[in-house]
Amino acid sequence: MSAEEAHRDSAEVAARVERRWATFAVIIIVGMALLAAFAGIHSATMPQPRVETTDPSRLHLSGEFVESNLGSVLETNGNVTVRAIGQQYSFTPACILVPADTPITLRATSADVVHGILIQGTNVNTMLVPGYISEQLMHFAKTGDYLMPCQEFCSFGHEGMWGKVKVIDKTEFADRAKSGGRLSCVGQ
Amino acid sequence: MLANRKLILAHFWLAFAVFGVALTLGAWQMFIRSPIGTWLSNPELYYRSLTAHGTVMGYVFPTLVAMGFGYAISESALKQRLVGVRWAWAGFWLIVAGSIMAIIPIALGRASVLYTFYPPLIGNVFYYLGVVLVVVGSWIWVALMSINLRLWRKAHPGAPVPLAMFANVAGSYLWAWTAVGAALELLLQIIPVAAGLKTTIDAGLARVFFSWTLHAIVYFWLMPTYIAYYTIVPRAIGGRVYSDTMARISFTLFLVVAMPIGMHHTFADPQVGAGFKFIHSAFTALVALPTLLTVFTICASVEIAARLRGGRGMFGWIRALPWDNPMMLALAFSFVMLGFGGAGGLINMSYQLDASIHNTQWITGHFHLIFGGAIVIMYFAIAYDLWPHLTGRELLDLRLIRIQLWLWFVGMMVTTFPWHWVGILGMPRRMAYFDFGDPAIAPQALSVTLSAIGGFILLASGILFLVILARGMRAPQADAGPYCFAVAVHEPATVPVALNTHALWVALMIGLTVTNYGYPILTLALNEGTSVPAVYVGAQ
Amino acid sequence: MSARDLFTFRNRHFRAAVGVTAAILIVTVIGGFIVLPFAQPWVQFANAWDAICSAAGLPQRTAIVAAPEQTGRLSEVVLTSSTLSRSSQEAIGRGATLAQRCAICHGPTGISRADSPNLAGQYSAVIYKELHDFRSGARTNAVMSPFAVNLTDQEIADLSNYYAYLPRLPAYHPTPQLPKPNIVIYGAPMRGIAPCGSCHGSLDNKIGSPWLEGQSEAYMKAQLQAFASGERRNDISQQMRNIARAMTPQEIEQAAAYYASQPADVVKAVD
Incomplete structure (x- = not known):
């Protein structure tokens, strides 16, 4: 060779x-x-199925993100929908109240700049981009308190933008929902 | 001997000088937001520092290294004098001018919008213009690399392009195209608003444009490192490149699949359709392929060196490697960090896993491990390898070099591992301070403290690196001989045209950009209703 | 060899590269646009075309949602960075004439001798928004509301430009400058309170937020308490109620006392 x-x-x-x-x-x-x-x-989790748009500077005037519609609502099918907005430098509602063991849809948007919602210890994590509506499915197995920091730089007060999520028992939530309106744990 | 040593040295010195400054800022940031620092009475200072750190480390430092290294490769691999030296200097000075133009508004606190821009936050217009100048300066380099290769081809029709130059030009084309995304965002969207010509901007579209740049830019940063893996390491440790063909395939794969994957940065965004997120996720998985091929080829090349040195056995050869050779040490550290970082990257690329760590400290940990760790440690190695050829003087103190590399490796590990961990716990990114006194996040305090200590180890290593290079400028003169690259076990006599030119791969890169980005960009750009009022940051 | 030899299906590299790329693209398109949308039973699509358009990210306007009635009037002002961005000498002149009737409370130079807000040099968007809210009833005050109801949009804009144009003068109730309390410097992150200055001017100005230096202590304390209790609700989407509710009564006092003790001219000029 x-x-x-x-x-x-x-x-x-x-x-x-x-x-x-x-x-x-x-x-x-x-x-x-x-x-x-x-x-x-x-x-x-899966990406949100649709791209929906909205006008961030007019959220408070009409549509689903007016102040009286922010918070959690028990739908007729037993699911819960949470509507929230992020703005410099807080979430409204600042404390989100949801039941355990229930399919929950989070619908949220930003009123000014890019923010993010992150619920610590869960897979709930979405951007809030002004002009667009974010939607995410959530499910909490256990009751308890969770922290919900803003996860995207939103200018100089970003470090102070921390919300909360309170997960309560399903029946207790249903009781509170009877009085109508939108639920939150603000001021509790 | 390299003919344009001054040009190359200028690029490297500027790169490493700004790197030193940005590294110091980074260490300060780690410290000030950790439990051992005290809360800043002005949080804007943190974001100001973060903007400077990101802008320098993301846009200026790696670009200058790639350019300087690229000129060195062009001269030494092609064995022809660089054509267009004046243009090269023009590119260099454009980068200097752009950097100064960008850093002034940052230093004054007029552009604390972070290097990712993220409108509708809008800073001072000169910040953005400065970044544009830096990119334009680097595009001159892209053109020069292309022209020099073309001239060489004319003189050597049909001959295989040396691997180092083939990869270098692939890297430059990748950069040219990936920078277009951010350039479009800056020129069409941000600068008109920052200059006061418009008052609204589509934040969602801007994020899509930025994702075009933000992922592939990492592969541009990676290119010099991979070139060093293939063409410097085997030569430096006395081995051979296992396969020239595989190396070429890896570089062409980077060119094709580094680009159409950026939307995995927007998995959690509301403005991108789920279908496109899936496509980008799948293509992101593909980008692991060239890395896996590289790991195999380089391990095989290193094994050749070990066996030539008398290494035996299934794994026994590892002991026979020249571990006191800085290049060997850097390669091993780089591979370890690439392995951990790559494993983390596999988590980021999958939509489902990404949701648990998106925009947490995990992400910062991840890209510091990949870029600051695996990539930058090879930049150090490249500098050490080139320095004697650039200065005509020897780097004498190998022990000091080894200490520097060890410090960088240990520092990066100590910094990034706890960083990943607090990310899993849900600690958000980019906050000027955290209330570790609160019981809910108090358990994160220890990890964050460790990270801060790691930051100081990195700073020490960085300073040592600059000291070694500076001392190398004053060492006794010695002729380092011609600068050469590793040869393959089977040097190719001919290379198929597809693997000897870039045209096919550039075409695929652009084609995939059109298919994967075309519709999302057009549909957002044509939708008037998604523009939102700009929010000006700081004093206008 | 030239480009012609490369870009032809006779070249096996070209065939392989283009073929594999196209195949991956087709498979992922089918996966992302057809398989995945229908693999999620919890998402309802009208038809296959709707599923494909949604997966592609075609922007859709939200369906109308029935929101509960608002209890009481809320602010209807739309504020953007371009609100009142241009003022003219004429507008300022008209504003000066109109401002004569404001002088009783807010002072002839825009500096109040009582506990009314000092308006001299205040951000124009702030005066604009509050006047609109007083006019619409989103904010009420026994003295202020009657003045505002008859103002036209033009008059509100002129007044805002006029007061924004006035120089910031020292306040009438000077006290020794107090040290900055922690709530002002740092806020309270875990309670969702950012540093005051990140909206109120010393760090940055969130549009519609006033600068506070040298304002009346009693006034600021009363407003914070009103925000906290929900008595005052004209802050858009609760941006200030969220903060005030999370503050302790002591922090409210500290913040009000601190800002009242500061000279107005130290506000960083950001307007």
Whole structure:
């Protein structure tokens, strides 16, 4: 065997090993992508299904984010809808009241700049971009208090923008909901 | 010998000088918002510092390193004098001018909007103009790299382009295209508002434009590091590149899939459709491929070096590696950090997992580990490797260099691991202070303190790095010989045209940008109703 | 070899690269636009086209939602950074004439001898918003409301420009300058209180928020208490009620006393 042939043989070996490794790498990646898709459909959060727009400077005049409509409402099907806004430098309602063990839809938007809602210890995490409405499904297994900081820089008071979420028992929530209006735990 | 040493040295010195300043700011930020610091009576100072730190580390420092390294590669790999030296200086001075123009409003507190801009917050117009100048300066470099390669091709028809230059030009094309997103955001959206010509801006569209830049820019930062992996490390430790073809494929893959994935930064955003989020998520998974290929090829190349040095056994060869060689040390540290950082990145790319850490301190931990860790430690290695060729003097104190690399590695680990952890606990990003006295977040205090200590270790390492380089300017003269790159085990006699030119991959990159970004951008841009009033920050 | 040899399906690299890219794109498009929307049973789409448009992110206007009646009148002012951004000498002159009737309480130079707010040099958007709110009844005051009801939009704008134009003069009730209390410097992050200055001028000005230096202590204390109790509700979307409610009575006193003791000219000029 000449030196040149040996060279060619070893090049082929190298190419074969590489191909094997590349195949392996592709399998890893495809596996991960499938895992993510499966988890998304069956047990975790999914991106909001629609893009909805709104005018941030007129939220308080009409539409679903007027002051009297902010807070939690028990829908006829037993689900709960929470409407909230972020603004420099607070959330309204500043304390969100929700029941445990109930499918909840959070609908929120920003009245001025980009904010974010993050409920610590949960998967609830969404941006509030002025002009657009954010929607996220939530579900709390346990009652208790959660912190809800703003997670995006929103100018110089950002460090003071912390809200709260209070999860209470399902029946207690239903009791409070009887009186109508929108619920929150502000001032409690 | 490199002909334009002054040009290259100017780029490196400016890069590392601004890096030193931004590093100091970073360490101060870590300290001041940790439990060992005291709350700032003016939180704006924190955001001011953060804006400077991000702008320098994101736009100025890596760009200058890539440019300086690129000129060095062009001269040494192609073995031809750089064409367009005057233009290169013009690009350099544009970056100097842009940096000064941007840093003045930042220093005055007129542009504390952070380096990610995020309108409708609007700062002083000169901040944005300065950033534009920096980008324009770097585009001159892109053009020069392309022209120099073209001239070489004319002189060497059909010959394989040296790997280092092939990768370097791929990196420059990636930068040229990825910078377009932020450029469009700045020129079409932000600057008209900052200059007072308009009063409304589409914040959602701006975030989409920025995501175009923000992810692929990381791969532009990564390019010099990967070039060093493939073409410097094997030579420095006495090995060979395992496969020239695989290296080329990795770089072309970066060119194609680094771009159309940026929307994984907007998973939690309300202005992007779920379908596009899914497409970007899938393409983000693909970007792991070139990295996995690289890890394999480099480990194999390193193994060759070990076996040539008499290493034996399944894993026994690892002991035979030249561990006292700074390049070897830097590579190992870089790989460890790339491994952890990459694993974290796999979490960020999946919509479902991202929700639990989006915009928390996890994210800052992640990109500091990847960029500040895996990438920057190789910038150090590149500088150490090039310095004798640039100064004509030897870097004598290898022990000091090893200490510097160790400090950086340990510092980065101590900084970023607790950082990831508090992110999982839900600690938000970019806050000037935290009330660790409150029982709800008191458990995070220890982790944040550790991070701050890590920050000081990094600062010490950074200072040591500058000292080593400065001392290298005054060491005894020694001829370092020609600057050369690693050779492959099987040097290619010919390379298929697809892997010897960039055209196909650039076309795919642009094509995928159109398919993955075209509709979201157009639909937001054409929708008048989504523009919102600008909010001017600080004094106008 | 030239571009012509590269960009042809005869080139196997071209075939592979374009083929694989297109295949991935097609698979992900089908996954993202068709499979995933329908894999979420909790989301209702009108039809397949609606699902595809939604997945693509076509902006939609929100469906009308029936909101409960507001109890009492709330502010209807729309404030943006361009509100009253241009003032003219004529507007200021007209405002000066109108301002004569304000002088009894707010002082001839815009500095009050009583516990009414000092208006000289106040941000124009603040005066604009409060006058509109007094006029609409979103904010009420026995003395102020009757003055405001008859003002026209033009008159409100002129008054706002006039007072914003006046120089900030020292207040009439000077006290020794007090040290800054923690609630003013730092706020109280975990209670959702940002530093006062992040809206009220010394750090930044949130449009519609007044600067407070040298204002009457009694006035500021009363307003904070009114916000906290919900008696005053003309702050848009509760931006000030959220803060005042979270403050302790002691913090309210400290903040009011501190701001009253400050000379008006130290407010960072941001308007």
